[in-house]
Amino acid sequence: MTTPRIRLSPDTRREQLLDLGVKLLATRPLEKLSIDLLAEAAGISRGLLYHYFGNKQDFHEAVVRRATEDLFALTAPTDDPDPLARLSGSLDGYLGFVETNRQGYQSLVRAAYSGNPTMREIYESARAALTDRIFDEAEPGVLEEFGIEDTPALRLMVRGWSAMVEHVVLAWVEDSGGIDRQALLDSLSQALFQIMTTAPKAD
Amino acid sequence: MTTPRIRLSPDTRREQLLDLGVKLLATRPLEKLSIDLLAEAAGISRGLLYHYFGNKQDFHEAVVRRATEDLFALTAPTDDPDPLARLSGSLDGYLGFVETNRQGYQSLVRAAYSGNPTMREIYESARAALTDRIFDEAEPGVLEEFGIEDTPALRLMVRGWSAMVEHVVLAWVEDSGGIDRQALLDSLSQALFQIMTTAPKAD
DNA sequence: GTGGGCTATTGAACAGGCGTCAATAGCCTG
């Protein structure tokens, strides 16, 4: 009755478990992704998971890291040289991702706030990568034209803007409240522009 | 050896457990606030906790609700009639609260993202109350002077600004990066002003 | 083709935290 045990190469097995983890995360929060659930879904014993990932924490971290990689890959900005157009396009891609992966994205954000410092770092670096590439890949000198200066204060405010985007987008996806999609995107990019042009100069 | 059991009135006992819960929350995240820990700290049996709060969820919710009430009470705005001054004072009080209750405030924010809808609602309504009172208590007509119109889109963006404030303030408290306290407060209130004056009109 | 070894895989056992409930014992009232 019981399925005969199947022996796979470590790489294959690890990949299978990681992919399955991300897939299951799209339907439930991280805390509901138990060892039991994954083992049963993968058709393996609980013990095997501990062979590949030291413990539940490590497994969860690996799954979240994989999920952020997916997010990053699926939201590449356009190659428009205008930074504003790049920002707009990137925001559009980001919103699209959230629209089609609402549950998975919620699980991701929640994981970032779960209290585990490593988890937070994983998400924080993903978020940094998302915003950085909008500007870093732009032609040098464009920012200076607008009087934007790269200071710790500016970086802090931009990270704050990211948090705002997360919140607004998640709320809008839940219930748009009659707000037009494009108007939302415009407001968010305009907010960033304003924030950047008026950030305080560091002491 | 064992302490003789002490019989208190339900109200007294409940109050004691709630206060103790908030106190313990200031030193650890919510998920570490186990039944065992609280029972031992309070000098009671685990069973008694289930008599007062149906289960761990309910207990956690009650503790978080109490914590948000404390936050609200400790950050009352000044009675300045000028809405900008009121906002500034309120932000100042809020930052002060976070500075002196960093751990507890972190636990609070994390709880809000924990996935429990009730928890989220508790925190969301506290956040709404914090921002609403800045404007609701202002003299009527001031907002209109600045062309600010109360629309779903505006409310959404203001809630987004709250998320930004949370993020920025927590990051700044962790590591100021040489950013001046007053400059931070100014940037945040200025950001709100800009966001409010340029929010899209709902279709 | 086959026997043997490397190691992927298992499952039973342990730990610790949540939740239940019949039994116990403070405190108040007459």
Added chain:
DNA sequence: CAGGCTATTGACGCCTGTTCAATAGCCCAC
């Protein structure tokens, strides 16, 4: 000071994470 109401207990069952010695699939040498 006796009796009752009910606040309080503690032992029990269950579920989930974690360990580890035993098992068995796959590949290679012959």
